[in-house]
Amino acid sequence: MTRADAAVTLSAISxxxxxxxAAVRAVDNVTLEFARGAWTAVMxxxxxxxxxxxxxxxxxxxxxxxxxxxxxxxxxxxxxxELTALxxxxxxxxxxxxxLIGSMTAAQNxxxxxxxxxxxxxxxxxxxxxxxxxxxxxxxxxxxxxxxxQQQRVAIARAMxxxxxxxxxxEPTGALDSSAAAVVLDLLRTMASGGQSIVMxxxxxxxxxxxxAVVFLRDGRVVxxxxxxxxxxxxxxxxxxx
Amino acid sequence: xxxxxxxxxxxxxLGVALVQSSLLLLITAATLDPPAGxxxxxxxxxxxxxxxxxxxLGVILGIATFLAGFIxxxxxxxxVAQRRRDFALLxxxxxxxxxxxxxxxxxxxxxxGLGAAIGVPAGLxxxxxxxxLMRRMxxxxxxxxxxxxxxxxxxxxxxGIALSLAGAMVAAHRAARVLxxxxxxxxxxxxRVMTATRWIAGLIFLGGALALIIVAPVGGPGGGAAMAMxxxxxxxxxxxxxxxxxxxxxxxxxxxxxxxxxxxxRANLWDARRRSASxxxxxxxxxxxxxxxxxxxxSFTDAGIGELQRQTRADLVVTxxxxxxxxxxxxxxxxxASTELSVPATVDVGDESFSVSALVVDPAAYARxxxxxxxxxxxxxxxxxxxxxxxxxxxxxxxxxxxxxxxVPVVASVPATISGGANLLLPPGLVPDRxxxxxxxxxxxTLAPGASAGTVRAALARIGxxxxxxxxxxxxxxxxxxxxxxxxxxxxGIGALYALIGVVNSIVIGAAARRREFAAARxxxxxxxxxxxxxxxxxxxxxxxxxxxxxxxxxxxxxxxARTTSAVTGTTTVTMPWTLIGAVCAxxxxxxxxxxxxxxxxxxxxxxILLLAARE
Numbered sequence: 001m002t003r004a005d006a007a008v009t010l011s012a013i014s015x016x017x018x019x020x021x022a023a024v025r026a027v028d029n030v031t032l033e034f035a036r037g038a039w040t041a042v043m044x045x046x047x048x049x050x051x052x053x054x055x056x057x058x059x060x061x062x063x064x065x066x067x068x069x070x071x072x073x074x075x076x077x078x079x080x081x082e083l084t085a086l087x088x089x090x091x092x093x094x095x096x097x098x099x100l101i102g103s104m105t106a107a108q109n110x111x112x113x114x115x116x117x118x119x120x121x122x123x124x125x126x127x128x129x130x131x132x133x134x135x136x137x138x139x140x141x142x143x144x145x146x147x148x149x150q151q152q153r154v155a156i157a158r159a160m161x162x163x164x165x166x167x168x169x170x171e172p173t174g175a176l177d178s179s180a181a182a183v184v185l186d187l188l189r190t191m192a193s194g195g196q197s198i199v200m201x202x203x204x205x206x207x208x209x210x211x212x213a214v215v216f217l218r219d220g221r222v223v224x225x226x227x228x229x230x231x232x233x234x235x236x237x238x239x240x241x242x
Numbered sequence: 243x244x245x246x247x248x249x250x251x252x253x254x255x256l257g258v259a260l261v262q263s264s265l266l267l268l269i270t271a272a273t274l275d276p277p278a279g280x281x282x283x284x285x286x287x288x289x290x291x292x293x294x295x296x297x298x299l300g301v302i303l304g305i306a307t308f309l310a311g312f313i314x315x316x317x318x319x320x321x322v323a324q325r326r327r328d329f330a331l332l333x334x335x336x337x338x339x340x341x342x343x344x345x346x347x348x349x350x351x352x353x354x355g356l357g358a359a360i361g362v363p364a365g366l367x368x369x370x371x372x373x374x375l376m377r378r379m380x381x382x383x384x385x386x387x388x389x390x391x392x393x394x395x396x397x398x399x400x401x402g403i404a405l406s407l408a409g410a411m412v413a414a415h416r417a418a419r420v421l422x423x424x425x426x427x428x429x430x431x432x433x434r435v436m437t438a439t440r441w442i443a444g445l446i447f448l449g450g451a452l453a454l455i456i457v458a459p460v461g462g463p464g465g466g467a468a469m470a471m472x473x474x475x476x477x478x479x480x481x482x483x484x485x486x487x488x489x490x491x492x493x494x495x496x497x498x499x500x501x502x503x504x505x506x507x508r509a510n511l512w513d514a515r516r517r518s519a520s521x522x523x524x525x526x527x528x529x530x531x532x533x534x535x536x537x538x539x540x541s542f543t544d545a546g547i548g549e550l551q552r553q554t555r556a557d558l559v560v561t562x563x564x565x566x567x568x569x570x571x572x573x574x575x576x577x578x579a580s581t582e583l584s585v586p587a588t589v590d591v592g593d594e595s596f597s598v599s600a601l602v603v604d605p606a607a608y609a610r611x612x613x614x615x616x617x618x619x620x621x622x623x624x625x626x627x628x629x630x631x632x633x634x635x636x637x638x639x640x641x642x643x644x645x646x647x648x649x650v651p652v653v654a655s656v657p658a659t660i661s662g663g664a665n666l667l668l669p670p671g672l673v674p675d676r677x678x679x680x681x682x683x684x685x686x687x688t689l690a691p692g693a694s695a696g697t698v699r700a701a702l703a704r705i706g707x708x709x710x711x712x713x714x715x716x717x718x719x720x721x722x723x724x725x726x727x728x729x730x731x732x733x734x735g736i737g738a739l740y741a742l743i744g745v746v747n748s749i750v751i752g753a754a755a756r757r758r759e760f761a762a763a764r765x766x767x768x769x770x771x772x773x774x775x776x777x778x779x780x781x782x783x784x785x786x787x788x789x790x791x792x793x794x795x796x797x798x799x800x801x802x803x804a805r806t807t808s809a810v811t812g813t814t815t816v817t818m819p820w821t822l823i824g825a826v827c828a829x830x831x832x833x834x835x836x837x838x839x840x841x842x843x844x845x846x847x848x849x850x851i852l853l854l855a856a857r858e
Binding site: 061080 | 328331332333334335336337338339341421422423425426
């Protein structure tokens with residue numbers, strides 16, 4: 001894979017928490033490329049460092065050593081102002097706990113990133129974006145009036161309205177029941193097939209089986225990878241790590 | 243969210259109301275015209291009283307502004323801390339630091355404007371209450387009422403917005419530095435509570451308080467008392483700023499019980515240092531200000547009483563009207579009598595003109611009766627009296643009601659005392675008899691050896707009201723203490739109420755964010771009543787910590803008072819107003835306890851599982 005094919009490139013990154021004897025290498029010298037236009041799942045047992053890896057890749061957390069590239073942009077050298085601009089334009093986030101703003105309607109939540117960037121998104125664009133996640137009729141609802149699955153789809157719409165280079169998803173189905181999770185996974189699959197780069201952390205083999213490739217982490221290192229595997233095989237490999 | 247907004251709004255509204263009311267009363271008093279038909283002497287007395295009322299209202303305005311600034315900024319800081327996760331979320335979806343800061347400052351302007359809009363009418367209610375209090379205490383004439391001025395609208399809106407903006411400034415700066423990652427941590431990273439700002443503010447104000455304590459004894463009776471009374475403000479700010487260090491430590495020491503409830507309360511105290519500090523802050527100011535000022539005031543009053551008792555040498559005191567000196571001296575059995583006639587006067591020193599109280603005395607008799615030296619006071623000359631304020635040498639321009647005496651040399655002085663008294667002593671013959679005919683006269687009478695007190699009293703009773711020196715001193719002491727208490731109530735009363743509301747405000751804001759925490763505790767096996775008891779123990783522990791820290795601030799004032807009374811009178815005087823201290827502690831515990839029970843009761847009403855399941 002050449003540099004141009006990689007949505008995100010991690011070169012020898014490490015992230016250490018604590019000092020001295022108490023130091024924990026949450027991410028230990030990981031070199032990894034996430035392919036452009038593909039959906040990559042990162043899996044591993046609890047404490048394997050998969051969330052930290054995602055945070056570092058998305059520029060939310062500083063790495064202690066190594067380099068993180070978003071396309072050709074070096075995130076390790078970026079200042080807060082540049083990272084903020086990147087979050088508005090080239091990076092989208094979806095999280096387990098939805099993280100919508102409770103006082104705003106679905107439409108307002110979706111429009112928020114563009115408004116923060118100083119644009120006034122048209123009502124049509126917001127409506128279309130919500131329609132793309134199947135929530136055209138929920139625009140005026142506040143998060144507490146929506147089911148978990150619906151809230152997560154609003155969060156996906158919010159992430160997608162900026163047409164980001166990469167969508168980072170941290171356990172996007174972790175708080176959902178299986179039918180709501182299936183809807184969200186279908187949505188992500190459609191987006192990835194349309195050329196959207198997605199990096200997803202999950203410990204659910206069913207979710208990971210929808211991705212194009214799966215990377216396995218243990219103790220902060222990449223220990224295995226697989227492409228096109230089904231949920232059963234993924235579950236087997238995951239079990240062998242624990 | 244609504245509780246946060248309402249809490250901030252309430253703090254601004256009441257702050258604006260209090261400042262506006264104090265300012266309007268001050269302006270009304272300062273522009274008060276004496277009623278028509280008063281004589282020259284009465285006009286001087288009237289303007290004297292107005293000067294005193296204006297000075298007191300100036301202090302009230304100062305305290306109101308201090309409290310408003312303190313409570314608004316601490317409420318804002320707390321609400322911003324509670325919304326940390328929201329700000330992190332905004333940062334996560336692309337908000338820049340400047341945007342977060344601007345958003346908070348915009349909110350502050352809206353809150354300030356809205357607070358002023360409600361605060362202006364509320365201020366009229368507060369003004370009616372404050373004026374009624376001052377009338378009742380006798381510091382203003384019976385018909386006194388604050389007057390509305392149209393320009394106060396601009397001032398109140400300006401005050402509201404300026405105080406909110408100032409209060410939000412530090413908080414906004416902090417919020418802008420929230421990391422986006424904090425939105426992802428389930429419990430929210432316990433943000434550092436002891437920030438650099440807190441350290442710097444705490445140490446600067448601690449230094450200020452220490453400086454006042456050190457300098458107070460050098461300030462003489464007037465200046466020293468003023469400095470001692472001002473110690474509680476910087477001391478309370480310092481204690482409040484440093485409270486996140488101390489409150490949890492005190493919480494550990496407090497006997498909160500050994501069971502699971504005590505353990506939970508202790509853990510909460512440690513974990514929620516920010517919340518504990520926010521509840522404690524207005525309490526510290528309340529206790530520090532009320533107890534500190536009252537204790538210092540009582541100490542100075544008692545020092546004055548003691549000083550007067552030590553210095554007064556007399557057997558009987560006669561209160562009469564006019565130049566009764568010769569008549570008293572003529573009574574058989576009277577060895578000597580210092581008859582002192584009180585006349586109002588105006589003094590010009592440099593460019594400054596102020597009204598003073600002057601006593602026409604017999605210098606030799608006065609010196610004997612009050613244990614002072616007063617040589618050389620005769621003819622066209624004056625002496626600086628125990629009330630101070632007049633220079634002890636040089637000359638002053640002296641005007642009596644309807645008589646300008648021109649420049650008069652100051653030829654002698656007696657030491658200024660804590661109990662105060664006349665600013666000027668005048669020799670006989672300087673003031674024409676027509677001005678003395680109606681002057682209040684006080685005579686300190688010493689009996690000749692062997693004279694019968696009863697007989698002399700009976701003879702003196704024909705001249706005026708007679709009391710033994712002991713009775714007179716006791717009555718004087720009671721009157722002084724009463725005046726001191728009245729001043730304290732007038733100056734502190736409504737401000738204390740505001741600070742108490744600030745405490746309640748913090749508890750309500752804090753409880754609003756605790757529904758999930760309470761729910762988690764209940765799912766973990768605690769009954770609802772156990773959760774309520776833990777919350778009560780926790781709030782009581784914070785209250786006790788706040789009272790102790792406020793007591794520390796108050797102790798600063800008391801130390802300054804002790805050092806000053808010792809320097810001025812030679813006797814260290816410390817008076818603890820135990821009744822007031824007890825009342826303040828009881829009210830604080832009762833109010834925080836009740837509020838915390840009510841808020842946690844209402845926060846635990848829904849079934850816990852509903853709260854834990856609902857995520858936004």
